[in-house]
Amino acid sequence: MITAKMSLADIVKQYPQTIPYLNNLHLDYCCGGHMPLDESFTDGSIDLTSLINELNNIASQPVPQNKESVESIEDFEKLSVNEMLDNLEATHHVTEREMMEQIEKLLNKILIVHYQHHGAELTKIHNLFARMKAELEEHFAKEERLIFPLMRSNHHPDKETLELISELEGEHVDVGDMIKEMQELTNNFQVPADTCVTYANTFKLMKDFVEDIFVHVFKENSITFPEYAEQ
Template identity: 25%
Template structure:
């Protein structure tokens, strides 16, 4: 039974499908997920607490990752999963999506200035996330793996806090992108490229939220005893 006292992030960790419900109501389960469900809904006019709890408790408690129970993976295995599931696909998506964002701004930006701002926000997000995952692959994750094997480093806390700061920066950019795109709803006159960009940006937001949740609320918690 999920109660109002449960923390949002913990619910998503135990029942990944719950992320879809929290997302529907605009409830942050990533950087802001360490609050109770009651607190998360206290100032949210879009959702009734009892309705939310009813929907959460109706979920079939299965994991999107098939036979993998993410929270029970060792830290090194979880990092490997994150790299395969999110880092590799993120690099590929940015490579493929960037030309469409550039084209949209070039063709429609002169008459819709917010698309020029969208391109700038997207570029900042791309730079932030690509630098972030490169740091994780080359420096931060190897350091965490060493710590898992008993080779504790004095600046482990600093390393984790730096990664969390990156997550918060990316989260803020995603909020701005969602706002400027009217929750990814293109105008009636939008062309195919316009609609494609919005659809893929929303998917990018979805994957990034899951990515951040796994790191902030599953991976990093495995190191709390060392901090």
């Protein structure tokens, strides 16, 4: 049962089938997402009662719409910390690196083709994506080469490793902020009417990429890192 005392991260941990609904509402369950609902939405932007009702409704449905990602999170939770780290590297790190290469090329292409009518917004999107890609590549390298190896070898977390993990969490917040900026710039990846198939494909791929990042960061922040710290 979902209540106002739970955070979005708690909700997704217990009911991963709520992810598509939260994505549609652009609610951050991964990079921020750690405050109880009744403390997060104090500005009245969200009707808390209907949000909780709808989440409970989705949580009670027998077959989730996102069956695959639900299973991926449920299976992930059963792994040991070392297996989780291997899994993160073999799945999200690989897929997201490939997606970033493709998006970079596509963005450059639509920037040139649609410069005349959409140059202003595409320049900003192209630039922000380049910064996001650089940050993420450095973040993945830091995880793979420095912090995950330390976590694998120090089964009893020491102060230094825990401090490095909180650096990673800080970087996740930065990525979350860039994603929000990207959602605003692209009007949540809505394709302008006067454009082309490549434009639509680029935005679709960017949306898929962002959703993959959300699951990836959620697994690290809300499953792997707490599990490691408790060892």
